[in-house]
Amino acid sequence: MSRLHLFDMDGTLIRGSAAAVEISRQLGLEREIGELERAFAAGELTPPRFAALACELWQDLTEEKIDAAFGNAPWLEGIREVWSEIRARGERCAVISLSPSFFVERLLDWGADAAHGSRWPAVPFRDPVDPAGILDAAAKVRITDGLCAAYGLTRADCVAYGDSMSDARLFAAVPVSVAVNADHHVRDIAVHAYAGNDLREAFALVDAD
Structure with missing residues (x-):
């Protein structure tokens, strides 16, 4: 079978972590993403709204930063x-x-x-x-x-x-x-x-x- x-x-x-947290760590935005994660867990943000707000936070995101976030994740x-x-x-x-x-x-x-x-x-x-x-x-x-x-x-x-x-x-x-x-x-x-x-x-x- x-x-x-x-x-x-x-x-x-x-x-104990997530892609959004690891990406935000690379950008120095751990506090900001933490607030969004708490609101999402509490049901205050829908997945699309969370994504839109995170996208606004990550204006300086590059492929190199994504690679670093992926490589350093636990x-x-x-x-x-x-x-x-x-x-x-x-x-x-x-x-x-x-x-x-x-x-x-x-x-x-x-x-x-x-x-x-x-x-x-x-x-x-x-x-x-x-x-x-x-x-x-x-x-x-x-x-x-x-x-x-x-x-x-x-x-x-x-x-x-x-x-x-x-x-x-x-x-x-x-x-x-x-x-x-x-x-x-x-x-x-x-x-x-x-x-x-x-x-x-x-x-x-x-x-x-």
Whole structure:
């Protein structure tokens, strides 16, 4: 039986941080992004509004700054090894994140079969954010269905890995889920729960089924 492994990024593959935080750190805007992150977590900002405000903050963003943010992010250990093992078994792995696609898609070089993020304007920003391109929690399920169709699989063949409320809908839609360093929104509904710094250990919980 083939499987599709679906990974959230912020808070899951990146432990205790997010793409927006790491990008803002490179620009010296940690306080400002912290305020936006708190408002978003409290439900005061929609994903498109968060993206629009972050885009305004990041007027000095360059590809070099994105590379630095990606390279310095606190990634879990063992990501490439897990994805290599998944693919060696003839299974698939994908990343679905609300974060900008220009950050998420860098994970293709680490061995992900697919990487989906929100569509932002090209860097350096000259155009406004298009709300239609910004993903939300429901989009994770929709993208999963598209990947399943492309790979000849169904939701029954999926395993989801996530950490927060944005993953709850996907956890409810697939039979196997792993809460990774998660809050109660998904930890309480997940099949498995993992706290630690190594994706290989989280993957082993699924492998033991």
